[in-house]
Amino acid sequence: MISAVTGFLEKFGEGLLFTARILKLCLAGKVSYEGLFDQIWKVFKESLPTTMVAGFFVGAIMTVQFSLQIAPFGALGYLGGLATSATIREVGPLLIAFLLSGKIGAFTAAELGTMKVTEQIDAIRCLGSDPLTEVIAPRFMGIIVASLFLLVFGLILSVAGGLLMGALFSGINAQEYLRHIPTLISSLSVFTGLIKCLCFSFVIASVCTYLGHQTTGGARGVGQSVIHTAVFSMVSIVVADWLSSFILDSLLRSAGLL
Amino acid sequence: MLEFKSVKKSFETKTVLDGISFKTEVGEILFILGTSGTGKSVLLKLIVGLLNVSAGEIWLDEEKISDLKEEDLFPVRKKCGMVFQHPALFDSETVFGNLSYGIRPHLSGLSSGEIKKKVLENLEVVGLTEDLLEKKPSQLSYGMQKRVSLARTLCLQPEMLLFDEPTTGLDPVTTEAVNQLILNASRKYGSTSLVVSHDMKSALKVADRILVLDQGKIIELATPKEIVSSRVPLVQDFLSEVLND
Numbered sequence: 329m330i331s332a333v334t335g336f337l338e339k340f341g342e343g344l345l346f347t348a349r350i351l352k353l354c355l356a357g358k359v360s361y362e363g364l365f366d367q368i369w370k371v372f373k374e375s376l377p378t379t380m381v382a383g384f385f386v387g388a389i390m391t392v393q394f395s396l397q398i399a400p401f402g403a404l405g406y407l408g409g410l411a412t413s414a415t416i417r418e419v420g421p422l423l424i425a426f427l428l429s430g431k432i433g434a435f436t437a438a439e440l441g442t443m444k445v446t447e448q449i450d451a452i453r454c455l456g457s458d459p460l461t462e463v464i465a466p467r468f469m470g471i472i473v474a475s476l477f478l479l480v481f482g483l484i485l486s487v488a489g490g491l492l493m494g495a496l497f498s499g500i501n502a503q504e505y506l507r508h509i510p511t512l513i514s515s516l517s518v519f520t521g522l523i524k525c526l527c528f529s530f531v532i533a534s535v536c537t538y539l540g541h542q543t544t545g546g547a548r549g550v551g552q553s554v555i556h557t558a559v560f561s562m563v564s565i566v567v568a569d570w571l572s573s574f575i576l577d578s579l580l581r582s583a584g585l586l
Numbered sequence: 587m588l589e590f591k592s593v594k595k596s597f598e599t600k601t602v603l604d605g606i607s608f609k610t611e612v613g614e615i616l617f618i619l620g621t622s623g624t625g626k627s628v629l630l631k632l633i634v635g636l637l638n639v640s641a642g643e644i645w646l647d648e649e650k651i652s653d654l655k656e657e658d659l660f661p662v663r664k665k666c667g668m669v670f671q672h673p674a675l676f677d678s679e680t681v682f683g684n685l686s687y688g689i690r691p692h693l694s695g696l697s698s699g700e701i702k703k704k705v706l707e708n709l710e711v712v713g714l715t716e717d718l719l720e721k722k723p724s725q726l727s728y729g730m731q732k733r734v735s736l737a738r739t740l741c742l743q744p745e746m747l748l749f750d751e752p753t754t755g756l757d758p759v760t761t762e763a764v765n766q767l768i769l770n771a772s773r774k775y776g777s778t779s780l781v782v783s784h785d786m787k788s789a790l791k792v793a794d795r796i797l798v799l800d801q802g803k804i805i806e807l808a809t810p811k812e813i814v815s816s817r818v819p820l821v822q823d824f825l826s827e828v829l830n831d
Contacts, residue, residue: 448674451676453636454636455687456688
C-alpha cells in the first residue's frame with residue numbers, strides 16, 4: 329500500500345516536471361510552429377462533430393431536469409437562465425472535457441506511445457532533433473488551444489440544445505427562454521466557465537502527453553497508456569474542477585466581486 | 587575510433603552490461619552476437635546517449651562521450667548513425683520527409699536542391715528508386731522500410747554505422763540484400779560498422795571481427811576465421827545453427 333502511494337507520488341512529480349519542461353519550451357518559443365498549427369487543426373477537425381453533439385445534448389438534458397424541478401413552482405420563465413447558468417459554469421465544461429479526454433487524450437497517448445515503442449522518438453533524437461520540441465510540445469499546445477475552442481463551441485451549442493428542449497418539452501418559446509439568461513449569467517460566470525475550460529484543456533494535454541511519452545513494453549504498453557490516460561484524465565479533471573472552483577471563488581470573494 | 591572502458595549498465599537491480607572493454611578499428615565491421623537480453627542493443631544505445639552508463643567510460647575519437655549532456659550529444663549522433671531494430675520511420679511523413687528529416691535546412695544548412703540530391707543519392711545506395719519518394723511508410727514492405735531507414739541514417743554521412751538487428755524478421759533473400767547493403771555502405775563511406783545480431787551466418791559473411799556477449803560479459807572477440815574454431819560453448823551453439831543450415 330505504502331509503495332503504491334509513493335510510486336504514484338513519484339509518477340505525479342515526474343509528470344509535473346515533464347509538464348514544466350514543455351511549458352518552458354512553449355514559453356521560450358521553441359515549438360515547431362508548423363507542427364503546432366497542424367495539431368490544432370487536426371484536433372479541432374476530428375473532435376468538432378463529437379463536441380457539437382455532446383454540447384447540444386448536455387444543454388438539452390439540463391433543461392429537461394430543471395424543467396421538472398421548477399415547473400411545480402410556476403417558475404418556468406427562469407428555465408433558460410437556470411439551465412444555461414448550470415451548464416456554462418459547471419456541467420457543460422465537465423462533461424465535454426470528459427468526452428475530449430476520451431477522444432483526444434486517448435488518441436494522443438496511443439500515438440505517442442506507439443512512436444515510443446517503435447523507436448521513432450529515439451530516431452528523432454538520433455537525427456539531431458529534440459522530440460519534446462518536435463513532437464510533444466506541438467501536441468501539448470495544440471490540444472490546449474483546440475480543446476479550449478471546442479469547449480467554448482460545445483457550450484454555445486448547449487444553449488441551442490436547451491433552447492430546443494425548452495420549446496419541445498416545456499413549451500417555452502425562444503424569447504422566453506433567453507429572457508432570463510442575462511439575469512442569471514454575469515460576465516463573471518462566463519469568465520469562470522472559460523477559466524475552467526482552460527484548466528481542463530491543460531489537464532488533458534498534460535496527462536496524455538506525459539503518459540504517452542512514458543510508454544514502454546510494446547503493444548500491451550500502448551494499451552495500458554491509453555487506459556491510464558483515460559482514467560487519470562477524468563480523475564484529474566474532477567480534481568481540477570474542484571480546485572479551480574475553490575480558488576476562483578476565494579479570489580473573487582477577496583476581490584469583492586461575489 | 588570507438589573504445590569501451592569497463593562499461594557497466596544496470597537497470598535497477600539487474601546488471602545488463604558488466605565491465606565491457608573493447609576497441610574498434612577504423613573502417614571495420616564488428617558484429618556483436620549474443621542471446622536475447624544480453625545487452626547488445628543497450629550497448630549501441632549507450633554509444634549514442636539514448637541510455638547512460640552506470641559505470642566506466644566510452645571514448646569516441648579521443649573524446650569521452652559517456653558523460654555528455656543531451657544538448658552536447660548531437661555531434662556524436664551525427665558521427666554515429668543508428669539504424670534501429672524497427673524501421674522507426676515517421677508514419678505521418680513521406681519517404682522523402684523521412685530521408686530529409688536529419689538534414690533539414692535548419693539542421694544541415696543545405697539548400698532544398700542539395701537536400702533532394704543527397705536523398706536521391708542515398709536512396710540509390712540502398713537500391714530504391716525515386717518513385718517511392720512521395721509514398722508513406724505504410725505503403726512500403728517491411729524490407730523496403732528497413733532500407734529507407736538505412737538511407738535516412740546514411741543521409742547524415744556518419745563516420746560510424748550502428749545497426750540494431752538489421753536482418754531480424756526478414757526472409758533469406760532480403761537478409762542477403764541487407765548484408766550487402768551493410769558492406770556497401772561501409773565500403774562506400776569507409777564507415778566503421780557495429781552490427782548487433784543473432785545471425786552467425788551473416789556475421790561470418792560480412793564481419794571483420796565478431797564479439798560475443800553472454801550475461802553482460804564479452805566471452806569471445808575474434809575474426810570469423812578464429813570464431814569458427816572457437817571452443818566457447820555459446821559460440822559453438824551459434825555455429826551449430828549455421829552448420830545445420
